[in-house]
Amino acid sequence: MTPSEMRVFGRSGLLVSAFAFGAAPIGNFRKEIDDATSDAMVRRAWDAGVRFFDTSPLYGHGLSELRLGHALRWMPRDEYVISTKVGRLLKPARRSEIDFAPWANAAANTLHFDYSYDGTMRSVEDSLQRLALERIDIAFIHDVDRYTHGDAQPDMFRQAMDGAWRALAQLRSEGVVKAIGVGVNEWDVCQQALERHDFDAFLLAGRYTLLEQEAQETFLPMCAARNVAVVVGGGFNSGILATGAVPGARYNYAPAPAAVMERVARIEEVCRAFAVPLPAAALQFVVAHPAIPAFCAGTRTVEQLEQNLAWFSHPIPAAFWQTLIARGLLREDAPVPA
Numbered sequence: 001m002t003p004s005e006m007r008v009f010g011r012s013g014l015l016v017s018a019f020a021f022g023a024a025p026i027g028n029f030r031k032e033i034d035d036a037t038s039d040a041m042v043r044r045a046w047d048a049g050v051r052f053f054d055t056s057p058l059y060g061h062g063l064s065e066l067r068l069g070h071a072l073r074w075m076p077r078d079e080y081v082i083s084t085k086v087g088r089l090l091k092p093a094r095r096s097e098i099d100f101a102p103w104a105n106a107a108a109n110t111l112h113f114d115y116s117y118d119g120t121m122r123s124v125e126d127s128l129q130r131l132a133l134e135r136i137d138i139a140f141i142h143d144v145d146r147y148t149h150g151d152a153q154p155d156m157f158r159q160a161m162d163g164a165w166r167a168l169a170q171l172r173s174e175g176v177v178k179a180i181g182v183g184v185n186e187w188d189v190c191q192q193a194l195e196r197h198d199f200d201a202f203l204l205a206g207r208y209t210l211l212e213q214e215a216q217e218t219f220l221p222m223c224a225a226r227n228v229a230v231v232v233g234g235g236f237n238s239g240i241l242a243t244g245a246v247p248g249a250r251y252n253y254a255p256a257p258a259a260v261m262e263r264v265a266r267i268e269e270v271c272r273a274f275a276v277p278l279p280a281a282a283l284q285f286v287v288a289h290p291a292i293p294a295f296c297a298g299t300r301t302v303e304q305l306e307q308n309l310a311w312f313s314h315p316i317p318a319a320f321w322q323t324l325i326a327r328g329l330l331r332e333d334a335p336v337p338a
Helices: 035-047 061-070 118-131 144-175 187-196 219-226 235-241 258-274 278-286 302-311 319-325
Strands: 006-008 013-017 021-023 052-054 081-086 089-090 109-113 138-142 179-183 201-205 229-233 294-299
Touching: 006 219, 013 021, 013 201, 013 219, 021 035, 021 302, 035 061, 035 089, 035 302, 052 294, 061 081, 061 118, 061 294, 081 118, 089 118, 118 144, 138 144, 138 201, 144 187, 179 187, 187 201, 187 219, 219 229, 235 258, 235 278, 258 278, 278 302
Parallel strands: 021 052, 021 294, 052 081, 081 138, 138 179, 179 201, 201 229, 229 294
Antiparallel strands: 006 013, 089 109
């Protein structure tokens, strides 16, 4: 497996690289990075053959889209795929009036949820302007999950499955976008959306990883059967599959509980036995699934990006995966790299 391996993105016909550039960090997620570093990471990804870039209005209150569009502005447009999200509208405001958390020194816009038909149309138009592109390839309805909305999630989901769906389906029929989908943190929400509408793709964050594979119960087989593409983000479960079970390891953006620490420690034992870096196994496991053409990873520095690219290509023997399965650390029905 190499980062530049090109794969068909489900039934859309789009071709994407197996490694996708996740542009949340260039929106200054939790920590500010400068424009030069942002540009350098996009250039390095391009030079490595990465041709799939994912962003969102949420990321840095528009800063990620601004920076990504700037970095890609002279690249041949037909040679790469770009995805962004709908569900939030941005409105200019004074910096003193904006709560940027968890973004650091982001763009001077406030965020407002809007899953309506009109709001979705406006969102796509605004994203095109921030990106300075004539088209978006993939549009995801963003964050209609319980993690984001809590008790209000059922109502928000209904709004999105009516208004946002109608808008994106129209844009797809008009050829403005090639593929439409949903991007959330919960696989069951993705499945509910797929059961309700004719979506092409999903962006699933953190719920199909080396550590947890519940999405293989029903959702991923359904996607494979319908030729629906799934992009996996958060493949390190927000940290622990990159750092290992060290003190202070993070899982789902919080300190990892004891049971998670113990399971990761057991996976690390197998990694040591086969001289396989834990992050390399985490990256490569995800894209072995036939429904998952790409893994989306975000980095803060060129050095981190280089490390991810190296892990993505690190040789891993077949016996490594079989040992994980034999020790009950992977589902028996989870596809593994050849």
